[in-house]
Amino acid sequence: MTVVLKKPQKSARKPKGDGHMRRGEILAAAEKIFIAEGYAGATIRKIADAVGVSSTALYMHFRDKDQILMEISSGAIERLLDLNTQIASRPVDPVARVRLMLEAYMKFALDNPNTYQLVFCGGGDQISPDKIADVLALGDRCFEKFSEPVHDIAARGRLRSGSPVEAAEVLWSGCHGLVSLLITKPSRGWSNPDQLMKVMLDGLLHGLVTD
Incomplete structure (x- = not known):
């Protein structure tokens, strides 16, 4: 029997015109990722994926x-x-x-x-x-x-x-x-x-x- 490994699901992308992403939502997602992945393992891409925005959109709120x-x-x-x-x-x-x-x-x-x-x-x-x-x-x-x-x-x-x-x-x-x-x-x-x-x-x- 072949076992198919599923990739972790990402949050759906937020539609344009959705007010970008509230900073509080980004901060809440980042907290979880910092704890789960460690500071070194947490990346802007992972945080952006978790909240359903592009890395570019996240950089509009935080420089790093x-x-x-x-x-x-x-x-x-x-x-x-x-x-x-x-x-x-x-x-x-x-x-x-x-x-x-x-x-x-x-x-x-x-x-x-x-x-x-x-x-x-x-x-x-x-x-x-x-x-x-x-x-x-x-x-x-x-x-x-x-x-x-x-x-x-x-x-x-x-x-x-x-x-x-x-x-x-x-x-x-x-x-x-x-x-x-x-x-x-x-x-x-x-x-x-x-x-x-x-x-x-x-x-x-x-x-x-x-x-």
Whole structure:
């Protein structure tokens, strides 16, 4: 018996006059391809095929795949910065603000697994430092906003160990580690994610902050 291998189907070409292609649709397709193929394996042609446009049409929106990745990264970090800014304005205890920020961060990750894996779990080594500088600066702003209530906790004499910056780094890295594993190792058979996030925050905050 002869086995005929089928070629992967491409998205149907978008008809002319269809408003070209919305940038959001291109970005969503690119996320999946970056994760499946790796940065080196992802090409403009593959992204264009996935959304049903020609490579020429895609170049009308993005000059190269570096720009696509930078826009995905900037968009994700801006959303987190906006969440942190909103939470920072709430008239609540700084420990409560830290907890709310970390909850929002982890929920963002689990609600947007492709974006999170691409932006926060990749090395970004393929992109030149000058191109990624703006994204790194935006990430620093986001971390600084998160660190503000941690500094408030330290100023009140409630930080058990380390400097405010070290405590903020530990809090963030602990939550990052949890959601990264939930996203990249889904077959492990984890407990309920909401409960895991609660236990993580209880352990981190009770360990670092005095009552």
